[in-house]
Amino acid sequence: MRGNLFAVAVNLIVLTVRSHRLHVLLIERGEQPFLGEWALPGGFVQPDEDLVHTGTRLLREETGDPTGDAVVGHLEQLGSYADPSRDPRGRVLSVAYLALVPDLPEPTPGSDAAASAWRPVDEVGPLAFDHEQLLADGVERARSKIEYTTLAASFCPPEFTVTELRRVYEAVWRSELDPRNFQRKVTSTDGFLVPTPTLVTGGRGRPPRLFRRGPATVLHPPMLRESHRVNRNGDAPEQ
Template identity: 55%
Template sequence: MPTAVSLFAVTVHLVVLTVRRDTLSVLLDRDGSSVDLMLPGGYVDDGDLPRVAARELADRTGTTTDEGHLEQLATYGDAAAGARQGVISVAYLALLPGLSEPTDAASAWYPVAEPLDGGVPVAFDHRGILGDGVERARAKLEYSSLAAEFCPEEFTIAQLRRVYEVVWGARLDPRNFHRKVTGTTGFVEPTDRFTDGDRGRPARLYHRGPATALHPALLRR
């Protein structure tokens, strides 16, 4: 007896995260036929997963992968893409600084706490995918220099610390953070400039160093 062959449709879904108004935010689509929100995505028609992910990212945000970080997150079964048998969803994580309003009218930014805590309805298993994406983003800030990409070209250590606090969802001790960051080779480099000091003591300005991986890592614990 011939073996039955299962055919699967493949979709790509994006967890697009950015820092907006001092809040970690995620891009969500509204399906016109449902009150639920969902992660942006589309069907893969030629097997080129990265190309589809980059296309969906550009369609929603008007940005390219050269302007931020995009990586494959994980692969999920039927529940991730909907109650349709034979659908596999490949999720990608995009971390992009300085994003403005979405270019697609069906997309909007939401604080990640709202879909994660159930404050807004999320379709299928996209809440679980979002949770995985947020945790991956938090982990990446521990061992990579990605957080500095969310700062201006020149920034204070306090500005960098705030990026970590927003993404990690926790307050950090300023002195310990300053010591760890400035003691990590190649993470940040001091300039000879300071803030204007209109409010409080002037703070030294730094710029991003050449390191992409942090040794030692900046652990949350």
């Protein structure tokens, strides 16, 4: 029997790149329903909060950074999920937020979670509620948005090399990119990257330069995934 709860909740799809793979933050539920199962972080909207305040509060809590100083990525509303059967406690409308963050330390679970962990997106098993759908929608949004915006830099630290940025694209898209073509594209796009005077020493060959994210927010022309690049004849163009 379904409960009588009627509430608004926020769920987070927190994505980062670790060890050249796209990861998502998951929590092991410490209470019913779905006790002991893995889920996306989330919580109910408090009486004195609006949706974005709930999202930022949960992001601070679930990443183990109560001040929020380390969470410097990107947070945007993904969508609303309101299937009447999505929560056995009653009617719960969930507003999902997508967060893109640089690699952070191991998370500290919130008060209602038994554990929390970063998991590779392609290794995530069944999730509680309808969170598999939320995760799929969040990953596709991230893959799409880095085609035509500069949001890929949200996965990077404040200063990074072009190689580190390329590995973000490769991890999110799950495909290899030509290093020279990528270097030419991102360094020639006005406002995407700002060079710093710092060179990374200690490796072989010419030391790579560190860059910061520039003021641009849109990539024009976009940097499309292989499956999205077609010419007028419907064929994939040459690299």
